[in-house]
Amino acid sequence: MQEKLVLNFKELAQRYEKEVEKFAQGHRLCAGCGAPIALRHMFMAAYPDDVVISNATGCVEVSTTLYPFTSWRVPYIHSAFENAAATIAGAESMYKSLKRQGKINKEIKFVAVAGDGGTYDIGFQALSGAMERRHNILYICYNNEAYMNTGIQRSSATPFGASTTTAPAGKKVPGKLQPRKDLTAIIVEHRPDYVAQASINNPRDFMTKVRKALDKSGPTFINVLAPCPRGWQHPSEETIEMAQLAVDTCIWPLYEVDEGYRWKVNYIPKEKKPVKEWLEKQGRFKHLFSPKYEGLIEEIQKYVDREWEILLKKAEIFS
Amino acid sequence: MQKFDAFTGNLAVATAMKQVNPDVCAAYPITPSTDIMMIFSDFVANGEVNTELVTVESEHSAMSACIGAALAGGRVMTATSSAGLAYMWELLGVASGLRCSMIMTCVNRALSAPLNIHCDHSDAMGARDTGWIQIFSENAQEAYDNIIQAVRITEHRDVRLPVMVCLDGFIISHSYEKMQYMEDKDVKDFIGEFKPYRSLLNVDKPETFGAMVLPNYYMEFKRQVREGMENARQVILEIGKEFGDKFGRYYSYFEEYMLEDAEVVFVVMSSAAGTVKHVVNNLRKRGVKAGVLKPRVFRPFPHVEASRVLRNAKFICVLDRAETFGGEGGPLYLEIKSALQTDKNNVPVVSRIFGLGQRDFLPIHVENLYEEIEAFFKTGKIKMFDYVNVRE
């Protein structure tokens, strides 16, 4: 049995409060954006480690590094959209080399931060390569389920039925016709040291996962759901609620896979809510409630139920 | 002390890399450069270098990892060719824009389509405006010497731009020739210790690299890249001289071959220069005042100096191993033609494209070119642009 990691959140919060916030206020992300919530929690969990960040092009990058300002009080590099993983791998390799040569002796952690587009799609190859080469890095995907920075285009993380600007709901087409790709599971198949799905509504769970990941000495990956009020079309103040509903309906289960094979579901709702409750709160699914597209919500429910069942089975078998 | 031995171009580069002993190398296989990293991997496997070798899954990631590594404050090297360089293209401007010190060997190879693994310069020419210093090598010796000088150039405070050292695929990369090489210690002394200017690993003084820059500041960043390029001019000369003083082989922007009194001048880079020099020797025997200008540094291009050494030419034929499709002539031709304008020199200059995809370029082709030029002196007529050794 492995030791259970228990973060003392009260103590952590008290200590962190005295620190200068690593992710500075004054950035230009939208009010109610889920991404900065994840980032602040990440830094809190990483405290007091020194981290170097590589960030892919996307909402976070454009909104936090507008020259001559920066929100990052840690070393930070943005190079391009599809290469956050390769860039951090390069920095980590230099660190390894200099450490081996005795030219540096500090302990430093390496973290890549990218959106779902920069992770599931265009950055997928670089991510896969970095995982396979077993760099000592943590890759965090803040997942808002579309290319938000360029104006809400569909990505392979966009769920079935969501309306986006490149898969809009119209008279004939009910938004995106394909279910999203299960990237978390694909990363598990790379057998990194640690993989997890998290959501910003549950900071305790997310922060514990970040800590666990940073304590490993190989590749780790966390996919954190970070709703986007603009793209999902919900009021800014309901961001956390959207994330909460996603886990309560089990469309976004919280789970982790340790050492490549130990599956654990971290949150099993007392009462699994119908997915409809999540869908109806978001403008991007509005069309699914019109008579024209009757039956699709049931389809989505079936899909969610099946995926949830598979996950529980996996966790039961490989625990 | 220097020793002689037989080297292929790739072995020469790998040997220089071993002596430089970079902290990180990230590379991906592509013919004809693959060899370099294969040989270098042996050095890593046998503990002959301290290098962390990152065997990335693509050239895009190779250049990305090199950028991350370079900004983390150490020596970085890579090698590629053709499609590999094209695949890196997006990141080439990132590397220069973020003022990365690093060295890439480009073993020149044609671009697709049609697929061709053999030599031409279209890969490097596609990268000519990306803010990389570009140095072309005629043979293995020059490739070796250029790599070692490139370390000093790319790391120079006033430059801090990435350097691309080019050598011709197969013709140089895979042919053995006699070459002189230095002792490890002498190379080490020449290149010195690496002192990072800024570093991602400086956690006590965190910096943001690669910010988002709007129209209000963007242009200043680019102007600074140009400044680095301009500063490189002097630095390249100084280091070429220092290298010569130490090791006996002097380097500057270009080689002038029988140029002083030359009336017919061929301008050509890399391995083909050898062929042209050979023909020039024969022409000289016949009393023809012919000469060769062999540019070594293509970026920054030495316009003023090139124009000066071309002052007495009565006819200039620029030979390019790359196309500009729809441009007036090849890329080297365009540089030479604009260089001549610095002196308002209206000497006739023609563009000839040769050796694409490593089409043979033999002494007979240079002799034919000379015949065309000879005819021009009588008739005043010549094609301004043409291909060499091509089917109709």
Ligand SMILES: Cc1ncc(C[n+]2csc(CCOP(=O)(O)OP(=O)(O)O)c2C)c(N)n1
């Ligand atoms: C090679 C390349 N292709 C396309 C783009 C344009 N682009 C920039 S950000 C972006 C979408 C980002 O989406 P995601 O990664 O999900 O992050 P988000 O904006 O949603 O936070 C796109 C398409 C780019 N910068 N580079």
Ligand code: SF4
């Ligand atoms: S568009 Fe969405 S993801 Fe982007 S900053 Fe706004 S809320 Fe955040």
Ligand SMILES: [Mg+2]
């Ligand atoms: Mg996104």
